[in-house]
Amino acid sequence: MGRGDGGDEMWRGGAEAVLDLQPNSSISITYDTFFGAPSDLLLLELDDKLLPQILQNRVTIRGEPDEEAVLCTPAVTYALKYVGTSNSVFLIPPSGPSSNVSDPSPVKVASVIKLAPGVMELVEVAPRLDKLKELLAENPYRPEEDSMEELEENDGLRRLRWEDLVERVQASDEELKDALKDNSAVEINGYWRIVDEKYMDMVLNMLLHNLVLNEWSLEGFEEDQVLGIMGSDGFPLKIVLHCLEVYGRRVNLNDELSGGSCLWRLDEKQVCVHFARVILCGGKMKMERFMEEWMDKIPAGMSAGFEMLEGEVLVENIGVETWIWAFRVSSLPSTPAERFAALFQARQKWEWKDLQPYIRDLRVPGLSSESLLLKYTRRTQPTMDAEPVFSAR
């Protein structure tokens, strides 16, 4: 028997004999010769439904050394919780292939290789995506890069390939892909980027300009034609396509009708919200002035409604004046505790209709939005028919 370093087969084992112990028989349980040596064994408790994912090698553990590790299946993120036990849990491995197969007598000894101090349990959690936002924000794509032939690899800026993201962000692949989309990130030359907002504004304005100039409809214009025109204006096609993805929707039409080229229409809400953001990036302003400037910027053929700005702006009455400022839900932390802290820092008391757009995206597995409110807010209702008001706990 090759006992020495490494392989599991050096253990005497005997799990089968323990599990298949027949009535009226006995087996001696001993410490293995190598008891205590394998300090690197872990027990992971998991649902039977997750078993196939593990056995098909579709599971990874993600996190930096200073983060609590999470386990990711292709679609779901789980926190790993260590649960200790005060019981003595004797672990008995199966007999290795090197055990005496020729020996016909039944095994009389089973060897314990380790006392398990506890097990790891899995708890489904929301993906931890705030870091993705930070990483993307470090190095947005700017127009200067259009003319650069090759990326300068040594400029000290972080490059984010997909492989880098899964090393750094604690989310499953699917959740990560969704989050990249939610953050309007785009893969440029193999690296995931967000595009500088001013640059996006420039591209969108040029797109609108070209639509008007060529008398193309906002409701259906051809991708090939737009790419051709915008390309000749000097915009990289990748960025123009990204602009279409962010502010437009593909129109599903028969290929015969569109002659093979893809049709796009602009998304009214996305475009209107974009212009509101541009106007408000200078800070607080009076409502009348904001509305005036906003309406001014809305392209002909589109109509803006104030309800589009849910989760984008806050409005406050000061004396007789109404003021508005940008307060974007997408810029707030995504964990409930931090989210509510940020909300109550911005405003001490919230009415439900104002609060709802800022918490409806919070997703905590196993916790309803009611229980979130109970946990993080104090609800007051002066009279039965008054609107409830939420403040910090």
Place this chain on the structure above:
Amino acid sequence: MQIRVKCECGESSCREWAIVELQGVVEAQPAFQDRIQDLEIGVLCRSSSQEKYTFTVGYHELSGSKVAIKKPLLVLKKKKLSDSEGLLGSSSNSSKIELEVIGIIRHRILFKTRPRALISRSEPHIKEKVNKASPSVQ
């Protein structure tokens, strides 16, 4: 960083490990405490009635049963993959770690009662060397 959970045993043939679990701690006699390897812990015995088990440790007898674990436990082994580009001198955590599934646990023999003293028997040691001890329990 990312740690891959790897399984080479495939869907059907993940080998089953066993757990013998009892409350409290089994202590070896002081003379053996530093070298408990190969010592006998006790004798596990299945009675004639179907799922009743006893575990005799020294003068004490525990009774328990074999129970199916609600959620299976995977036995994972940490494996350091040697970093062939170690010459780059990067920090130590650059060496890749993998967790390999080496077994699955679906049952345990659980003893949750307090031990019963076997006063009729007199044995000099709580434990003896396994190769000396006769694993017979009537």
